[in-house]
Amino acid sequence: QVHLVQSGAEVKKPGASVKVSCKASGYTFTYYVLHWVRQAPGHGLEWMGWFNAGNGNTYYSQKFQDRVTITSDTSASTAYMELTSLRSEDTAVYYCARGERYLADYWGQGTLVTVSS
C-alpha cells in the first residue's frame, strides 16, 4: 500500500529556511507527481507546487515561487520541500501528496513548521 512519511516538526526563527522531507513507499516513485500543500492554523488548504518525479520538472504557485524549491532523491524515493526567508505567517502544517498534476490520491501525515523568534 502507498505510504508517504514526512519528517518531524520544526521550529525556526524568522529569516531562516526549512527543509521538509517526504519518503514514499508502496509504488514506483518516478511514476507520479508529488504536490506540497500547507495549512495555517485554523485555515484552509493552500497549494504550493508540484514536482514530477519522473522527469524532475517542477511548477510553483506564484505566491511561493521566489521562496520554495522542491527536489528529490530518486534512489531514496524521497522528495524535499525547502522554504526560505521564513516569517511568522509561514507557521503551518505542510503536507506532501501523491497524484497527477491535477489531483492527489494519497497524502502524507503532515509536518508542523513553527516560525517564532
Added chain:
Amino acid sequence: NFMLTQPHSLSESPGKTVTISCTGSSGSIAGNFVQWYQQRPGSAPTTVIYEDNQRPSGVPDRFSGSIDSSSNSASLTISGLKTEDEADYYCQCYDSTNWVFGGGTKLTVL
C-alpha cells in the same frame, strides 16, 4: 484569478443526505476535473472523490460527486450520514497549471 466558493458550514442529522456545493468564479468548472478531500479534526486530508465523480477504493458509495455546468458548480453528496462523516470538506480543481482550493465546508453531523 479563478476561485472556488463553498458554504462555510453545514449541519445535518445522522441518516440524512447532505450536499456540499463548490461554485467556480469564472470560466467553466466542467472540463477541469474537480476533486473532494475530507479532513477530520487533527488529521491529514484524504481523497473521497476525484475526476468529478470517481471514488477511490475504500471510500463508501455513500459519497458521490457531480458537476452542474449550468451553475458552474460541483457538488459532493453524502447519503446515510454517519457521525464519522463529521469533517471539513474541500473541493479542488486545476486551473491550467495551478491548483485551486475552495475555502472548505465544516460538516457537523448531530
